[in-house]
Amino acid sequence: xxxxxxxxxxxxxxxxxxxxxxxxxxxxxxxxxxxxxxxxxxxxxxxxxxxxxxxxxxxxxxxxxxxxxxxxxxxxxxxxxxxxxxxxxxxxxxxxxxxxxxxxxxxxxxxxxxxxxxxxxxxxxxxxxxxxxxxxxxxxxxxxxxxxxxxxxxxxxxxxxxxxxxxxxxxxxxxxxxxxxxxxxxxxxxxxxxxxxxxxxxxxxxxxxxxxxxxxxxxxxxxxxxxxxxxxxxxxxxxxxxxxxxxxxxxxxxxxxxxxxxxxxxxxxxxxxxxxxxxxxxxxxxxxxxxxxxxxxxxxxxxxxxxxxxxxxxxxxxxxxxxxxxxxxxxxxxxxxxxxxxxxxxxxxxxxxxxxxxxxxxxxxxxxxxxxxxxxxxxxxxxxxxxxxxxxxxxxxxxxxxxxxxxxxxxxxxxxxxxxxxxxxxxxxxxxxxxxxxxxxxxxxxxxxxxxxxxxxxxxxxxxxxxxxxxxxxxxxxxxxxxxxxxxxxxxxxxxxxxxxx
Numbered sequence: 001x002x003x004x005x006x007x008x009x010x011x012x013x014x015x016x017x018x019x020x021x022x023x024x025x026x027x028x029x030x031x032x033x034x035x036x037x038x039x040x041x042x043x044x045x046x047x048x049x050x051x052x053x054x055x056x057x058x059x060x061x062x063x064x065x066x067x068x069x070x071x072x073x074x075x076x077x078x079x080x081x082x083x084x085x086x087x088x089x090x091x092x093x094x095x096x097x098x099x100x101x102x103x104x105x106x107x108x109x110x111x112x113x114x115x116x117x118x119x120x121x122x123x124x125x126x127x128x129x130x131x132x133x134x135x136x137x138x139x140x141x142x143x144x145x146x147x148x149x150x151x152x153x154x155x156x157x158x159x160x161x162x163x164x165x166x167x168x169x170x171x172x173x174x175x176x177x178x179x180x181x182x183x184x185x186x187x188x189x190x191x192x193x194x195x196x197x198x199x200x201x202x203x204x205x206x207x208x209x210x211x212x213x214x215x216x217x218x219x220x221x222x223x224x225x226x227x228x229x230x231x232x233x234x235x236x237x238x239x240x241x242x243x244x245x246x247x248x249x250x251x252x253x254x255x256x257x258x259x260x261x262x263x264x265x266x267x268x269x270x271x272x273x274x275x276x277x278x279x280x281x282x283x284x285x286x287x288x289x290x291x292x293x294x295x296x297x298x299x300x301x302x303x304x305x306x307x308x309x310x311x312x313x314x315x316x317x318x319x320x321x322x323x324x325x326x327x328x329x330x331x332x333x334x335x336x337x338x339x340x341x342x343x344x345x346x347x348x349x350x351x352x353x354x355x356x357x358x359x360x361x362x363x364x365x366x367x368x369x370x371x372x373x374x375x376x377x378x379x380x381x382x383x384x385x386x387x388x389x390x391x392x393x394x395x396x397x398x399x400x401x402x403x404x405x406x407x408x409x410x411x412x413x414x415x416x417x418x419x420x421x422x423x424x425x426x427x428x429x430x431x432x433x434x435x436x437x438x439x440x441x442x443x444x445x446x447x448x449x450x451x452x453x454x455x456x457x458x459x460x461x462x463x464x465x466x467x468x469x470x471x472x473x474x475x476x477x478x479x480x481x482x483x484x485x486x487x488x489x490x491x492x493x494x495x496x497x498x499x500x501x502x
Contacts, residue, residue, distance in 0.1 A: 158179070158180055159245060160180055160220070160242055160243060160244075161220070162220050162242075163220050163221050163222075163240040163241060163242040163250075163252065164176055164177055164240070164241050164242075165238060165239070165240060165241070166238070166239045166240065166241035166251065166481075167238040167239040167290075167485065168237070168238045169237035169238050169254075170238075171238065171286065171289070171489070173482050173485055173486070175482075177241045177243075177478060178475060178478050180243055181243070181473075181474035181475045181477075181478055182247070182473070182474050182475070183473045183474070183475055184247070184473055184474060185471050185472065185473050185474075186247060186464070187247050187248070187249060187464070187472075187473075187474050187477065188247070188248045188249070188299055188300070188460070188462070188464050189248075189249045189251070189297060189298045189299050189300075189467075189477065190204075190207070190248060190249065190250050190251070190298060190299065190300045190301075190302065190459060191250075191251040191253065191294035191297075191298040191300070191301045191302070191348075192204055192250075192251070192252055192253060192301070192302045192303075192304060193253060193256055193290075193291055193294065193301060193302070193303050193304070193317075194255065194256065194302075194303060194304035194305065195255055195256060195257065195258075195304075195305065195306075195310065195313065196234055196255035196258045196259065196260060197224065197229070197255070197306070198255075198304045198305055198306045198355055199304060199306065199355045199356070200236070200252060200253070200255070200304050201219070201221040201222060201223045201224070201235060201236055201240075201252050202216070202219070202221075202223050202417070203302070203304060203353065203355065203414075204220075204221045204242075204250050204252045205219035205220050205221045205223065206452050206456075207250065207452075207455070207456050207459060208220055208221075208242055208244050208248070208250045209242070209244060211449075212417055212448060212449055212452065220242050221236070221240055221242065221250075221252045222235055222236070223235065232259075232260055233260045233264075234254060234255050234258050234260045234261060236252055236253065236254045236255070237254050237261075238253075238254060239251055239252070239253050239254075239290065239293075240252040240253075243474075246460070247474070248460065249474075249477075251294065251298065253290050253294070254286075254290070256287035256290070256291065256313075256316060257283065257284060257287050257312070257316065258283065258287075261283050261286075262279055262280055262283045265279040265282065265283065266279055275495065275498065276498065281498055281501045284501065285494060285497075285498050285501075287316065287320075288316075288319060288320050288323055288494065288497070289488050289489065289494065291316070291317070291320035292320045292323050292324045292325065292488055292491075292494075293481075293484060293485055293488050294348070295320060295321060295324045295347065295348055295383070296324055296325055296327070296346070296467075296484050296488075297467060297477070297480065297481045297484055298348050299348055299349065299462065299463075299464050299465065299467070300348060300349045300350075300351060300459060300462055301348050301349070301350050301351070301383075302350075302351045302353050302459075303317065303350060303351065303352050303353065304353045304355055305352070305353070305354060305355070306354075306355050306356045307356075308354060308361070308370060308373075309370075309373065309374075311377075314377045314378065317350075317378075317381070317383070318378075318381060319497075321347075321381060321382065321383055323491065323493050323494050323497060325484060325487050325488060325491060326345060327344065327345050327346045327467075327468060327469070328468055328469070345382070346465070346466075346467060346468070347382045347383050347384055348383065348384065349384045349388045349389075349410065349462060349463075350378075350383045350384060350385045350410060351388075351389055351410040351411075351412065351459070352374055352385070352409065352410060352411045352412070353412050353414065353455075354370070354411065354412065354413045354414065355414050356414070356415070356416050357413040357414060357415050357445075358415075359415075359443065359444035359445065360444075361413055362396075362413060362415075362444050362445040363444075364397060364400055364404065367391075367397070367405075367411075367413070368404065368405055368406075370411060371405050371406075371407060371408055371409050371411055372406070372407065374409045374411060375407040375409050378409070384410075385409050385410055386407070386408065386409050386410065387410075388410055388462055388463070389410040389411075389412060389458050389459075389462075390402070390408060390458075391411070391412055391413065392404075392405070392408070394454040394458070396445070396446060396451070396454070412451075412455050412458075413445075413451075414448065414451055414452065414455070415443070415445055415448055415451070416448070417448050467480065468480060
């Protein structure tokens with residue numbers, strides 16, 4: 001009985017994976033009519049399955065999704081280009097397995113491989129390997145780069161705890177201040193001038209880093225001690241330097257035309273420089289040198305007085321303005337033609353600070369007279385004494401408009417700093433209970449803390465024009481100021497003026 005139409009359970013049954021293409025050599029051994037022949041064919045077929053599948057040629061090949069195991073770069077062999085074309089497009093992305101050391105740095109670079117395989121193009125080597133090679137080749141070209149600079153980290157500047165010397169008592173320049181300066185251009189320089197005992201160091205400490213409630217012994221600028229007040233001496237000598245975290249430079253100076261410095265020269269038999277013959281001439285020339293220096297290197301110069309007013313102080317300011325060194329022209333550094341800008345001169349903003357003002361000084365009529373006097377005294381001056389500071393804009397005098405002051409100058413009034421504490425102590429000692437204990441007593445002006453805060457905000461918000469014809473960083477300003485100070489000491493105009501005084 002012929003069984004050509006009957007399927008053999010051992011050949012095409014459920015246990016087989018699928019239909020096989022029979023080879024020509026096997027057809028001769030197949031006998032469909034006898035059971036012995038069937039067993040022989042099945043045994044031969046099973047032996048043939050154990051052979052390597054590479055002997056088959058042609059036909060449809062079912063292929064699993066390949067997994068590429070990438071070794072570390074040092075052990076990875078060179079990948080040859082693919083020679084045999086892929087007949088069936090891969091439907092799943094190739095998983096790039098990397099070593100544990102490379103997994104963190106290169107995990108984000110697998111997306112381009114999956115995108116390329118979706119388009120039917122299998123890459124010859126992993127994409128992350130190509131990008132790593134590019135990064136490795138670019139690394140030596142950067143040289144010995146500082147990792148802090150490479151990561152663009154900002155290091156906070158060193159904070160100053162107290163002031164240091166910029167010019168010592170012998171009028172020599174000091175270089176220690178450059179350690180606190182940065183290479184940035186957003187800097188404001190504030191200097192101060194005033195007679196002896198007017199409160200210059202106290203004002204500079206309150207404007208820079210301290211508050212009125214702190215102990216004065218902890219101020220960044222040393223204030224006049226009680227012993228120094230009793231002796232009639234001065235606390236500050238030369239020029240002191242302090243820079244805040246807001247990049248504002250404060251320069252505190254010794255008192256101008258100081259009688260205590262003159263007394264120290266005479267009683268201690270200090271030798272004068274050879275170009276000076278009289279002690280009072282040397283003291284006056286020291287004050288003029290400091291004032292001329294501040295008029296050249298500062299954006300704002302505060303002139304402090306504790307009573308209104310001393311005409312010799314305004315005469316001194318105008319003399320220092322006359323002897324101020326000229327602003328260096330562009331041709332001074334570059335050697336080229338300076339053009340029309342060579343004749344322009346720089347003049348700072350000048351703020352007149354009336355310290356220890358009384359209650360009647362805050363009267364609107366007295367305030368108007370002060371502005372008128374200062375405006376007439378500084379009428380022919382090139383110093384910028386108007387337009388940058390106003391007490392009327394601080395809401396200190398409600399109801400007064402800007403038209404009330406015909407010629408408003410940069411004038412600010414501050415009361416006694418210890419007036420409030422003294423008043424509180426006197427009340428506590430006498431045992432008197434005020435009628436309105438909740439409301440503060442009428443003083444005729446705002447509190448000292450309120451006024452010093454308004455003055456600080458106005459000074460810090462002032463414009464910062466260029467001190468020279470080139471933009472200066474903090475460190476460039478230091479070198480520029482050192483050159484100006486050397487030029488002031490060797491100035492022929494100051495030497496001629498001192499000769500006329502002698």
